[in-house]
Amino acid sequence: MSVSPPPFSSKSIAVSVFDPDASDTRVIHTGVVETPIGKAFVGVLDSRICFLGFTEGFTLATLKAELCRNWPGFKLVRGFEETPDFEDGAELIVRGTPLQVAVWRELTKVPPGETVTYQKIAESVGSPSAVRAVGTAVGANPVSWLIPCHRVIRKSGALGGYRWGLVCKERLLESEGVDLSTLPSD
Structure with missing residues (x-):
């Protein structure tokens, strides 16, 4: 997937905080996508992006390990249910x-x-x-x-x-x- 620089303003980025009581999902779908500056490893939880790390200079194993540290107890599944689309902004989910x-x-x-x-x-x-x-x-x-x-x-x-x-x-x-x-x- 080739992605050009985002034409959207940062206002179309929605950041949600993960609520374990509001979601039964414990599966993160993963894959590698193209960004304006190269490939990135992406994790998607409940149709929202929970991780994006650039692959240049990093192994996929290192990036997966970081994703697992951020989301302990979650299962990583290779492949997206729906490929992330950055053209109209993005919905993110974070823990912190x-x-x-x-x-x-x-x-x-x-x-x-x-x-x-x-x-x-x-x-x-x-x-x-x-x-x-x-x-x-x-x-x-x-x-x-x-x-x-x-x-x-x-x-x-x-x-x-x-x-x-x-x-x-x-x-x-x-x-x-x-x-x-x-x-x-x-």
Whole structure:
């Protein structure tokens, strides 16, 4: 499946928190899809994306192990009931601490082509002194690209790090129209 950069705004990303009392499903369907910057391993639970990790530099076994750590007790089944479609946005389902979920939801408000600092995210979620905790939450994002943690930069304006590698972060930002030459180097 070839997917071009998402034409939707981040507002069409819906982030739900998993409620074990509201779902009997304990099966996650998995597969590899194409994104604007390469292949990604995706997990889908109850028709909602619960994991997206880029495959470049990572084995599928490593990505599956990470998915299993995020969703203990769930069975992974190869193949999708319905192939994820990113053209009209995406429905996501996550598990995390209240701060993590607040950070992930806040990230979906950052429009494509724009960047935001860790400090700004901390302020937006009501925890202005929790910049490090916010950074940890950004790094723990289980749904890369769709929860756009690649749009978070340092207060200095430098790119900083990225769970999937700096080259991946640069490609994502460039695909959204960010002029990297205007940002200071680390």
